[in-house]
Amino acid sequence: MQQDLIYDISNLECQYIPGTTVLRIPELQIPKGKLVFVLGVSGIGKSTFIETLGLMNKTIHVTPETSIKFNNGNELEEIKNIWSRDNKALSKFRNDHFSFIFQNTNLMPNFSAGENMCISMLIEGKELAEVKEKVLEVMEKLNLDPDLYDRKIQELSGGQRQRLAFVRAIIAGFNVLFGDEPTGNLDRDTGHKLMRTLKENLAEFNRTGIIVSHDIDLALSFADIILLLSKKGEGDNVHGTFDSQYYLIKEDGEWKRKDGKPLADPLSLVSEILTR
Numbered sequence: 132m133q134q135d136l137i138y139d140i141s142n143l144e145c146q147y148i149p150g151t152t153v154l155r156i157p158e159l160q161i162p163k164g165k166l167v168f169v170l171g172v173s174g175i176g177k178s179t180f181i182e183t184l185g186l187m188n189k190t191i192h193v194t195p196e197t198s199i200k201f202n203n204g205n206e207l208e209e210i211k212n213i214w215s216r217d218n219k220a221l222s223k224f225r226n227d228h229f230s231f232i233f234q235n236t237n238l239m240p241n242f243s244a245g246e247n248m249c250i251s252m253l254i255e256g257k258e259l260a261e262v263k264e265k266v267l268e269v270m271e272k273l274n275l276d277p278d279l280y281d282r283k284i285q286e287l288s289g290g291q292r293q294r295l296a297f298v299r300a301i302i303a304g305f306n307v308l309f310g311d312e313p314t315g316n317l318d319r320d321t322g323h324k325l326m327r328t329l330k331e332n333l334a335e336f337n338r339t340g341i342i343v344s345h346d347i348d349l350a351l352s353f354a355d356i357i358l359l360l361s362k363k364g365e366g367d368n369v370h371g372t373f374d375s376q377y378y379l380i381k382e383d384g385e386w387k388r389k390d391g392k393p394l395a396d397p398l399s400l401v402s403e404i405l406t407r
């Protein structure tokens with residue numbers, strides 16, 4: 132049976148400076164409901180990739196040949212058409228479909244943790260008691276003391292802030308959650324707890340997670356799909372690219388390539404790409 136796609140991408144070419152391509156992806160399909168990790172060396176274009184898919188960064192230009200189709204309900208909709216909407220419509224589209232977690236948590240320092248986590252849901256018209264209950268439930272899963280709910284953000288550690296940013300992202304309604312190094316400030320055990328909580332959430336609502344990370348152990352432990360970005364070109368023409376041989380899928384606990392060939396040693400392959 133054909134899998135539902137959340138993204139169907141062809142001829143993606145991203146540029147910050149016109150004529151200078153930093154990322155080129157000839158073809159890529161991302162199925163719905165999976166946890167996808169994007170790995171690659173520093174500067175290869177991982178953030179550019181998720182910022183393009185999440186309509187986050189207006190300084191990224193895509194070439195006219197680029198096609199990114201997003202599954203909006205039952206229809207695949209061309210993302211470029213959404214970019215051309217006014218800012219209000221664009222924000223609404225983002226809020227309706229996407230959730231984001233960055234290493235820089237974007238929490239408001241003078242507000243309490245609770246206010247930070249609940250505000251967007253309250254603006255959407257949800258009841259405080261209902262939102263607070265959800266927040267406390269996720270906080271417990273991440274070993275966050277419920278007393279932190281009333282604490283000011285500036286009184287919290289980096290790791291506590293990162294977990295709270297995750298709580299805020301996950302309690303929102305979304306189709307795709309994008310994370311840029313979402314476990315960067317956390318110890319291994321807490322990072323794993325966060326990923327387990329995310330996976331449960333994605334499975335419950337058939338949502339998709341797209342996570343940029345340098346953490347191979349985390350990716351091999353939790354991802355359903357790993358996309359390895361690699362380098363192409365010489366001199367001024369160096370850019371990140373994606374080749375379908377570096378599309379890795381975990382099925383029944385075993386890593387395979389996209390064509391179904393088993394991958395005996397995924398760790399070596401990923402490590403090799405990340406040291407090239």
Ligand SMILES: Nc1ncnc2c1ncn2[C@@H]1O[C@H](COP(=O)(O)OP(=O)(O)OP(=O)(O)O)[C@@H](O)[C@H]1O
Pocket residue numbers: 147148153171172173174175176177178179180190
């Ligand atoms: N605003 C910008 N203007 C011009 N070039 C940019 C801009 N932002 C990023 N780049 C360039 O685009 C390329 C890809 O950057 P990107 O941040 O996507 O890489 P990354 O893989 O996420 O890196 P890292 O792992 O270090 O965060 C890099 O060569 C970077 O220098």
